[in-house]
Amino acid sequence: MVKEVRTPTQKRSIDKTKKILNTAKALFSKKNYFNVTTNEIAKEAGVSIGTLYSYFSDKEAILVALLNDYNASFITIFDDINTQDFLELFKSEPRRCLELLINKLLKNENEEFHNQIEMLAFTIPQVKSVLENHNHKVKELTYHCFLHYIDVEESAELKALSTIIFNIISSTVDEIIYSNHSNKEKELLKAKSIDCIMLIINNAIELSKLK
Amino acid sequence: MVKEVRTPTQKRSIDKTKKILNTAKALFSKKNYFNVTTNEIAKEAGVSIGTLYSYFSDKEAILVALLNDYNASFITIFDDINTQDFLELFKSEPRRCLELLINKLLKNENEEFHNQIEMLAFTIPQVKSVLENHNHKVKELTYHCFLHYIDVEESAELKALSTIIFNIISSTVDEIIYSNHSNKEKELLKAKSIDCIMLIINNAIELSKLK
Amino acid sequence: MVKEVRTPTQKRSIDKTKKILNTAKALFSKKNYFNVTTNEIAKEAGVSIGTLYSYFSDKEAILVALLNDYNASFITIFDDINTQDFLELFKSEPRRCLELLINKLLKNENEEFHNQIEMLAFTIPQVKSVLENHNHKVKELTYHCFLHYIDVEESAELKALSTIIFNIISSTVDEIIYSNHSNKEKELLKAKSIDCIMLIINNAIELSKLK
Amino acid sequence: MVKEVRTPTQKRSIDKTKKILNTAKALFSKKNYFNVTTNEIAKEAGVSIGTLYSYFSDKEAILVALLNDYNASFITIFDDINTQDFLELFKSEPRRCLELLINKLLKNENEEFHNQIEMLAFTIPQVKSVLENHNHKVKELTYHCFLHYIDVEESAELKALSTIIFNIISSTVDEIIYSNHSNKEKELLKAKSIDCIMLIINNAIELSKLK
DNA sequence: AATGAATGAGACTTCATTCAT
DNA sequence: TATGAATGAAGTCTCATTCAT
Numbered sequence: 056m057v058k059e060v061r062t063p064t065q066k067r068s069i070d071k072t073k074k075i076l077n078t079a080k081a082l083f084s085k086k087n088y089f090n091v092t093t094n095e096i097a098k099e100a101g102v103s104i105g106t107l108y109s110y111f112s113d114k115e116a117i118l119v120a121l122l123n124d125y126n127a128s129f130i131t132i133f134d135d136i137n138t139q140d141f142l143e144l145f146k147s148e149p150r151r152c153l154e155l156l157i158n159k160l161l162k163n164e165n166e167e168f169h170n171q172i173e174m175l176a177f178t179i180p181q182v183k184s185v186l187e188n189h190n191h192k193v194k195e196l197t198y199h200c201f202l203h204y205i206d207v208e209e210s211a212e213l214k215a216l217s218t219i220i221f222n223i224i225s226s227t228v229d230e231i232i233y234s235n236h237s238n239k240e241k242e243l244l245k246a247k248s249i250d251c252i253m254l255i256i257n258n259a260i261e262l263s264k265l266k
Numbered sequence: 267m268v269k270e271v272r273t274p275t276q277k278r279s280i281d282k283t284k285k286i287l288n289t290a291k292a293l294f295s296k297k298n299y300f301n302v303t304t305n306e307i308a309k310e311a312g313v314s315i316g317t318l319y320s321y322f323s324d325k326e327a328i329l330v331a332l333l334n335d336y337n338a339s340f341i342t343i344f345d346d347i348n349t350q351d352f353l354e355l356f357k358s359e360p361r362r363c364l365e366l367l368i369n370k371l372l373k374n375e376n377e378e379f380h381n382q383i384e385m386l387a388f389t390i391p392q393v394k395s396v397l398e399n400h401n402h403k404v405k406e407l408t409y410h411c412f413l414h415y416i417d418v419e420e421s422a423e424l425k426a427l428s429t430i431i432f433n434i435i436s437s438t439v440d441e442i443i444y445s446n447h448s449n450k451e452k453e454l455l456k457a458k459s460i461d462c463i464m465l466i467i468n469n470a471i472e473l474s475k476l477k
Numbered sequence: 478m479v480k481e482v483r484t485p486t487q488k489r490s491i492d493k494t495k496k497i498l499n500t501a502k503a504l505f506s507k508k509n510y511f512n513v514t515t516n517e518i519a520k521e522a523g524v525s526i527g528t529l530y531s532y533f534s535d536k537e538a539i540l541v542a543l544l545n546d547y548n549a550s551f552i553t554i555f556d557d558i559n560t561q562d563f564l565e566l567f568k569s570e571p572r573r574c575l576e577l578l579i580n581k582l583l584k585n586e587n588e589e590f591h592n593q594i595e596m597l598a599f600t601i602p603q604v605k606s607v608l609e610n611h612n613h614k615v616k617e618l619t620y621h622c623f624l625h626y627i628d629v630e631e632s633a634e635l636k637a638l639s640t641i642i643f644n645i646i647s648s649t650v651d652e653i654i655y656s657n658h659s660n661k662e663k664e665l666l667k668a669k670s671i672d673c674i675m676l677i678i679n680n681a682i683e684l685s686k687l688k
Numbered sequence: 689m690v691k692e693v694r695t696p697t698q699k700r701s702i703d704k705t706k707k708i709l710n711t712a713k714a715l716f717s718k719k720n721y722f723n724v725t726t727n728e729i730a731k732e733a734g735v736s737i738g739t740l741y742s743y744f745s746d747k748e749a750i751l752v753a754l755l756n757d758y759n760a761s762f763i764t765i766f767d768d769i770n771t772q773d774f775l776e777l778f779k780s781e782p783r784r785c786l787e788l789l790i791n792k793l794l795k796n797e798n799e800e801f802h803n804q805i806e807m808l809a810f811t812i813p814q815v816k817s818v819l820e821n822h823n824h825k826v827k828e829l830t831y832h833c834f835l836h837y838i839d840v841e842e843s844a845e846l847k848a849l850s851t852i853i854f855n856i857i858s859s860t861v862d863e864i865i866y867s868n869h870s871n872k873e874k875e876l877l878k879a880k881s882i883d884c885i886m887l888i889i890n891n892a893i894e895l896s897k898l899k
Numbered sequence: 900a901a902t903g904a905a906t907g908a909g910a911c912t913t914c915a916t917t918c919a920t
Numbered sequence: 921t922a923t924g925a926a927t928g929a930a931g932t933c934t935c936a937t938t939c940a941t
Contacts, residue, residue: 104903226430524905644860665844669848677884726915
């Protein structure tokens with residue numbers, strides 16, 4: 056039997072969908088996906104459980120909807136950066152670009168919920184694939200900036216360096232979000248990360264010239 | 267009511283404990299802790315559910331036992347490295363030491379289960395604390411090597427650099443374990459990571475001399 | 478985790494609550510509280526186990542609800558008697574009053590279930606306290622009637638006599654309910670009990686006059 | 689399959705049996721029969737669960753053995769009283785006899801365990817029948833004393849009075865054991881109970897003479 | 900469309916009892 | 921005889937999901 060799930064088109068419906076999603080997001084963030092019940096979400100959202108199930112086929116569908124929002128938000132932010140202009144700007148002002156990138160990434164993260172997403176990536180393939188896609192995009196961007204900046208042939212070595220640079224960015228973002236550093240420490244970490252990345256990039260250029 | 271849990275002293279008991287733990291580990295890795303039932307573990311381990319509960323007070327106790335094993339294994343590996351000799355060796359052969367450290371860390375990881383552990387860290391405080399402790403230890407070791415090597419005063423800057431170095435090591439280890447790179451790529455990544463770290467360290471030394 | 482338990486407001490719900498309670502009462506009476514399972518109650522009551530648990534947080538809650546009914550029924554009966562009028566009437570027609578009291582007490586008892594209540598008083602403090610409260614009330618009433626009737630100062634002796642009178646009433650009620658006497662024997666026992674009580678009361682008056 | 693249960697003949701065995709029974713009695717008294725596990729009894733008694741089951745066919749068998757002890761103890765005490773001599777003595781010194789009877793009954797009671805026995809009488813027929821037998825014996829004794837004392841024909845009325853007297857004795861014994869009266873109050877209650885009984889007996893004699 | 904009472908599979912856990920050693 | 925590890929039926933309770941109103 057095919058399950059009919061209402062696609063909300065009217066305003067009231069959309070409001071309800073949003074209310075459910077926001078509530079679910081808050082609860083998942085606070086209590087962990089596995090410890091939140093659909094009845095709880097419905098109650099907290101002020102709708103009946105029946106209504107909840109008329110908008111979402113099952114519990115995982117709520118998560119997937121949230122995941123899609125999360126993804127959309129990332130894409131919006133990412134597309135803002137992933138432009139030819141950015142590549143060009145990187146050439147002249149790489150430090151500023153790196154800082155911009157890090158700040159953009161920081162912007163998308165909503166600590167508690169991101170936590171849940173990361174956790175569920177270990178369990179729910181669809182979540183994993185979304186996160187992998189994000190990482191892939193940022194990795195590619197990093198790589199392209201890198202290539203564009205130093206203007207050399209692609210190579211396994213550059214790919215490896217690019218991976219390392221991505222990891223530095225990524226771990227710095229995580230460190231800033233999840234660790235309880237002071238703001239001063241966070242700023243210092245950000246600055247030093249950029250220093251290190253520049254060091255790596257410049258070193259790569261020098262090495263490539265030597266060849 | 268106080269719960270009696272058999273403490274295994276005899277060989278057969280220890281075997282059973284191990285069987286249960288191994289089975290649980292495999293199932294947790296494959297299906298996620300929250301989706302594995304105690305009955306399933308018992309069945310798969312070839313013991314009755316009663317036996318399982320005579321060795322472990324509840325499901326979480328099984329996880330905690332696995333976590334303790336995981337922790338013990340880490341500590342063993344870590345203590346092997348965390349010595350004065352290592353610090354000294356680092357001074358003369360930092361690259362070799364870094365490689366050693368990475369190899370040791372790689373040794374401890376058991377892909378699928380480590381995944382679960384990381385996931386559960388988001389949910390179960392005890393798991394989180396064990397992982398944080400591991401990271402803390404490695405971070406401290408990195409920092410000490412660093413200080414010892416460049417032989418300068420502690421500073422917020424060095425602390426930040428040390429964090430970045432730790433993150434490079436850590437993310438490289440993860441990348442090697444979890445990503446499906448070819449062996450060649452893995453080796454390259456490892457080598458390049460070490461290069462980058464050396465670059466950061468040496469740059470720090472030069473900067474400190476300039477002051 | 479806070480447990481949601483449906484508070485029945487609608488007719489159907491109240492019916493279900495009643496159905497569950499009646500079934501539970503019957504089963505507890507027949508088979509003993511400890512030998513009755515919640516699944517059994519649900520099945521017998523014609524509801525699902527989930528429904529049962531949506532009305533009662535756990536097995537003990539069912540018992541408590543029955544206990545409350547039992548208590549309420551007692552209170553209703555008791556308050557009917559525990560009046561100034563009754564005290565006055567006792568002065569002029571003590572025998573009739575005693576008979577009234579015994580009949581009222583007999584009315585509240587529902588042989589099999591009372592049995593369970595008494596049994597559980599040995600085990601569950603809440604049950605014990607309800608029964609003790611009932612006894613206390615009847616004891617006090619007896620005492621007040623007594624004092625009012627013979628119109629003397631309170632004393633340890635009168636208190637003891639009052640306890641004995643209460644015990645006669647109480648044991649007679651039990652004897653009538655639980656023993657398989659013929660109706661004729663029951664009536665005789667009731668009459669004789671009243672005789673004895675009057676004997677005790679009148680004797681107390683005479684003694685008090687002698688002093 | 690017929691179950692072989694060892695009948696202990698050797699000293700060590702008897703010791704073990706006793707140890708098990710004493711432990712069980714203590715645990716049943718403290719925690720309620722239904723909340724005590726056989727494993728717990730075995731452990732506390734310092735024997736293996738296998739040994740326990742080699743002496744007792746099942747959990748109820750332990751209870752039955754305790755019940756038999758309890759019964760035997762009662763019978764011993766009761767037979768001590770239930771003699772022609774006692775009947776004769778009653779004629780001359782009824783008050784002393786009544787006090788003796790009450791004291792004997794008090795002697796047999798072991799508050800906590802008696803509690804359990806009474807509770808289980810509601811559930812386990814065998815227990816019920818033992819208690820009923822005790823009551824029956826005491827009732828008969830009371831009746832015979834009564835008849836012997838007042839030296840009249842049996843009659844339904846006397847039977848009823850006898851029941852009331854038995855109930856006074858019985859409830860007084862319970863009151864003394866289970867209620868937290870002071871010792872002084874207990875003595876007073878005992879004395880007053882005897883007074884009341886004598887009052888009832890003497891009144892019966894007078895009434896019989898009038899006929 | 901919305902409601903929320905109802906469902907019941909299945910999770911976790913206990914404990915009387917057995918049986919190989 | 922004694923042991924105690926092992927058993928598994930059975931109990932309590934949860935929660936995603938349905939469906940009559």
